[in-house]
Amino acid sequence: MDFSDINERGVVLLGCGKMGSAMLAGWLESGLSPKAATVLDPAPSDWLQSTGVGLNTSLPPAPAVTLIAVKPQMMGAALPALRGLSDTLFVTVAAGTPIAAYEAQLGDIRLVRAMPNTPAAVGRGITAIIGNPATTPADLDLAEGFLSAVGEVVRLEHEGQMDAVTGLSGSGPAYVFHMIEAMAAAGVAQGLSPDLALQLARATVAGSGALAMTGEDPGQLRVNVTSPNGTTQAGLEVLMPELPDLMARVVAAATDRSRALRS
Incomplete structure (x- = not known):
């Protein structure tokens, strides 16, 4: 991404x-x-103090981008600090706060709502974005360029899809972490030491995720590793009848909770 214009106009980050x-x-x-x-x-x-950025100083009048990254419960107190800004693209990564809430606080603005997930902390996140009616295609391109610094970016068709994104990718890392816990515990139950079982479970999930990112269909990847009447098939015969329905209920529960929190 070309930061020349952005370096000239500036960037504001509310919450770090x-x-x-x-x-x-x-x-x-x-x-x-x-x-x-x-x-x-x-x-x-x-770390923030060591970066050389401006800290808690006066804001540039028209920054290229203003990122809102405060917790939803702090939003009411924090947003007024941004009311003097003009001609800026607001990008919010705060969970659960709808576009209308920002428009009510800040007026006629261009806003992109984004839902990243925690692997963004290691540059491997995925972020879904949706703009309000005032945003332009150039605004969405700008937001996507900014957010791609921490992983993939996808665009939604309408804001209502954000609840499902929250249920799937926003909350999803916790599901995977719990799977690692469960796999490690299962290894211990079969005679492995806790440290070895955890090392094997972590590496298996991380390596499988990297393999899945090659673009090959995950169903085909599953078939590739499943020998007829072998050990993998024996395990899958236990897992496959239960996992699809369980995962559907997990994502539905998180999605429903996301809807409830904003109503």
Whole structure:
């Protein structure tokens, strides 16, 4: 991404916790000048203070992008600090806060709502975005370029899909982490030491995920590793009758909860 215009106009970051820090680190590595970034955060970390960005200073009048990365419960108190900005693209990564809530606080704005997930902290996240009616194709391109610093970006057709994104990819890392826990426990039950079982489970999930990212159909990858009447088939005969329905109920529960939290 070309940061020349952005370095000239500046970037504002409201909140710099785990997600905000991941975003800022990705931008700085991709060419954003520290002098172009202004961060508002009441408790800046040692890392943030070492970056050379502007901390809790006056804001540029018309930054290219203003990223909102505060927790939803802090939104009411934090957003007024942004009311003086003009001609900026607002991008929010705060979970559960609909576009209408920002428009009610900030008025006639261009806003992209984004839902990243926690692997963004290691540059392997996936983020879904949707713009409000005031955003332009160029705005969406700009937001996608910014957010791609921490992983893949996909575009939604309408904001209502954000609840399903939350249920699948937003909450999904926790499902995978629990699967690692369960696999490790199962290995211990079969006689492995806890440390060895955890090492095997972690590496198996990480390696399988990397293989899945090659683009080959996951069903075919499953077939490739399943020998007829072999050990994998024996395991899958236990797993496959139960997992699809269980996973459907898991994602549905998280999606329903996301809907309930914004109603």
